[in-house]
Amino acid sequence: MVPAEEPWSGRMVPPRWVPLTSTIICALAVADSGYLTYTHFTNPKAIACFLAKPGSFVNCGMVTTSAYSHPLGIPVALAGLIWAVAMLALCSPWGWRAANKWVGRARLAGSVVGVGTVCWLLWAELIKLRHLCEYCTGVHILTFALFIVILLGTALAVPSEPEPAGVDELA
């Protein structure tokens, strides 16, 4: 008879590539959403938002000034920036090392919320507005990539090695 598996109550360690990859993705997302937020509050008609040729399907301005740019009254660019900053903290090497299981849960929940929002925004852009915002798409791709990294990182995590005996004494 095989004994029942004991739930692991200690720290889970993801593959080594996960913290670094997720941190880089989050940093890029912060930069991208930060730019969108900056243009939102300074000049929504910023040149960078209107690089698209007239009639182009890819047209940031058509999206960032649309009725879908303020879900629940919050500028979507600002919401994206807040999300990206929070995820940067949760996905930093510190976040992945945290023993508190709620950090891991928050990271997982954040990635699911992020990808859900991406799906909603994609629907708004492709179906309702029929225009794609290049900078928003950048954040969408990063969000999706982060979702994959976090899911795999969480699934492939292994219990940390117990601290060698006598470590405290040596320290």
Next chain:
Amino acid sequence: MQQRRQRNLYTALGGIGVAVVVVVVIVAVSLSSGGTKKTANASGDIAPGAFALTAAQIAQVENVPVSELVKQAAPMPSDAAPPQALPAKNPVLTSGGRPEIVFVGAEYCPYCAAERWALVTALSKFGTFLDLRGTTSSATDVNPSTPTFSFYGSGYTSKYISFIADEEETNTEAALQAPTAQEEALVTKWDVPPYIPAADAGSGSPIPFIYIAGKYLLTGNQYDASPISGMSWTTAATYMTSGKNATSKAMQAAAGYLVGDICALTHGQPASVCSLVPKPLIGVTTTSAASHGSSVTPSTTAPAKAPTTTVKPAKKAKS
């Protein structure tokens, strides 16, 4: 532990798979509905005879301050007419929860040419135009070659209002855009007496026809733009935005009336625009203008020396 890890991996791959499927479905629906294809709205298509405008040229018109518009509109009567009031019981026309403004015109029409200056000036206070082009009215109609914007292939986004435009014909009167069933229904119902002069009834549907969310209506141009007939687009833009000649003042007053009516529809939103509009201009109509001393009446909405053009019935039937 290994078993649990494998189970977690399957769950993760399942989650990723679900997300991928959702994205693929959205893209597929978009492609199948033509969502990513060019459409009449913001397609960037350009009508024969139309030409590209630079961002600076468009900004010159869009950047006339609200304070200037209301300054020209406030001393009623002005040389421009406010929209007519539609019956109070008429429902508000909305799209996506926002009041919707419907423009039906044609590029050959010199009165539509006049009206587009005011419309672009006013609507740019509430949202963003994209792919606006320049064009001129017919070279052989009255006020020949009046420079103006073309709404064909353009787009407009706003948090506050929706705007759709239909340019039925080119400036050489070739068919351009077929009206939608909704536009046809609105024109049939409202582009008739008493909203148009009785004398015009029976000779087609006057344009420009601008249905402002079921509450206000324009069945002609608000002011006379004949002085810009034959001007280059750039010269006309400078002339119209200067505020230093009667035509410019009339255009800005016309835009001011539109801004006031749109503020009534948006309940004062955005405050950055509507807080600058004096109360008498909020929801202003020919009737309320008259009560403020205007002599403007619906039958003289179009300047007397500039009778409203009409869409030829035969071409309408074809479209």
